[in-house]
Amino acid sequence: MLDNQENSIITLTSDLGTKDHYVASIKATLLSIxxxxxxxxxxxxIPAQDIMAxxxxxxxxxxxxxxGTIHLAxxxxxxxxxxxxxxxxxxxxxxxxxxxxxxxxIGDQFTYEAFELTNTSYWSSQRxxxxxxxxxxxxxxxxxxxxxxxxxxxxxxxxxxxxxxATPTNDKESINGxxxxxxxxxxxxxxxxxxxxxxxxxxxxCKIYVGNTIIHGLSSSFSxxxxxxxxxxxxxxxxxxxxxxxxxxxxxxxxxxxxxVTILFK
Numbered sequence: 001m002l003d004n005q006e007n008s009i010i011t012l013t014s015d016l017g018t019k020d021h022y023v024a025s026i027k028a029t030l031l032s033i034x035x036x037x038x039x040x041x042x043x044x045x046i047p048a049q050d051i052m053a054x055x056x057x058x059x060x061x062x063x064x065x066x067x068g069t070i071h072l073a074x075x076x077x078x079x080x081x082x083x084x085x086x087x088x089x090x091x092x093x094x095x096x097x098x099x100x101x102x103x104x105x106i107g108d109q110f111t112y113e114a115f116e117l118t119n120t121s122y123w124s125s126q127r128x129x130x131x132x133x134x135x136x137x138x139x140x141x142x143x144x145x146x147x148x149x150x151x152x153x154x155x156x157x158x159x160x161x162x163x164x165x166a167t168p169t170n171d172k173e174s175i176n177g178x179x180x181x182x183x184x185x186x187x188x189x190x191x192x193x194x195x196x197x198x199x200x201x202x203x204x205x206c207k208i209y210v211g212n213t214i215i216h217g218l219s220s221s222f223s224x225x226x227x228x229x230x231x232x233x234x235x236x237x238x239x240x241x242x243x244x245x246x247x248x249x250x251x252x253x254x255x256x257x258x259x260x261v262t263i264l265f266k
Contacts, residue, residue, distance in 0.1 A: 008145035009038045009065060013058055014074035014133065015046040022131070026072070026138045029124065033142035042071075045184075049077035051163070055105035056181045056189075060237050062093050062106065070141045073097035073106075074133040085117040085136050086160065087150050094150075096141045098132070101163035108165060118154035168192050175200055175263040179210070179242075182257055186248030187241045190261045194234045200265060208232045209262040210242050211255040222246075 010030055016022040027039045042061055046054045054075035062071050076098040084099035090107035096117075097103070103112065117123075117136065122143045127135040140153060168177035168191055175196060181189040188210065197218070208215040219231040222245045230253065235241040242261070243249050250256065 008034070009040055009069045010141050010145055011040045011042050011062070011065065011069060011071045012044070012074065013042040013046065013054055013072065014044050015048045015050065015054070016044050016074065016133075018044055022134070025131075025134050026074070029134050029138040030142045030145075033139060034145050037142060037145045046075050049075065051075055051077070051100060051102055052105065053181060055102050058095075058102075059106045059108075062095070063091060065093065067092040068094065070094045070096065070144055072133070072137055072141050073102050074137065075102065076100060076133070079132055080129045083161070084157070085132065085140075086157075087115045087117060087140060087144065087153055088160070089113040089150065094144060096137045096144070098137075099161050101161045103160055104162040105165060112160070113150070114157050114160050115150045116154045116157050119152065122148065122153055166191055168196065170196065170200055173265055177240075177261045177263075179255060179257050179259045179261060180239075182250050185243070186250040186252075187235070187243040188249050188253070188255055188259075188261075189235060189237065190240045190242070192240045192261065192263065194238050194240065197234075197240060197263065200263070202265075204265045206263050206265045208240075208242070209264070211253045211259060213242075213253050215242065228252075 023044055030037055030039055043057050078100045086099045088095045088103045090112045091110045117140055122140050124135040124139050166178055168175050175192055177190045177192040179188045180191045206217055213230050215230055215232045219233050225231045225245050227246045230244055232242050244252050
């Protein structure tokens with residue numbers, strides 16, 4: 001059972017945008033069950049059906065919330081299929097959403113406790129097969145916020161659909177990684193961590209290759225290079241990012257998610 005029941009934070013992360021009625025309908029469902037819950041938008045601008053982008057945003061935000069926060073994860077290209085609806089406890093946070101690989105990416109560093117949502121008494125009585133975020137996930141999240149134990153929602157399961165983040169390869173001369181996320185500013189977030197970079201640097205200089213661009217080492221800030229010039233920094237997630245000072249690296253460098261990034265040391 002949650003602490004501070006009847007007054008729980010419920011975050012929302014989706015690819016639904018804010019143009020249509022979808023997000024408002026989900027919030028209405030939450031508040032109709034628990035009028036004192038606190039819906040907080042993390043993002044509704046996840047690229048359509050992009051599970052990895054949703055996982056990245058949640059992985060880097062959810063664990064900053066107070067213990068017991070409930071997170072609705074609503075990017076689901078598998079909606080309407082026989083994939084399982086889940087409630088998952090990861091560390092001290094609770095997640096509700098589809099068993100489509102999202103939760104394995106969010107909780108890749110932690111153990112988890114998962115429940116398949118089989119108790120339909122906690123779902124909406126009228127359901128659309130293609131809007132399960134409103135009709136299954138939101139009602140379940142609202143009931144959890146009122147103190148309903150996960151055990152009452154369904155059966156514990158030992159395995160969930162599992163994806164893995166791509167990990168960089170490295171040797172004495174280089175690190176080879178990828179762009180795994182592109183943020184709102186067009187910054188290219190790689191899967192190369194600060195720790196791996198520092199371990200490999202060993203007092204040497206380096207060049208960072210992305211697309212047709214070569215960057216000489218890391219900078220301490222975006223403004224360490226002239227306006228319009230490319231730079232590489234350690235971002236707030238602890239991963240190396242490629243950026244343009246007052247520009248959009250995705251557009252200006254012509255680089256998309258999945259592009260290779262190579263660091264050569266000498």
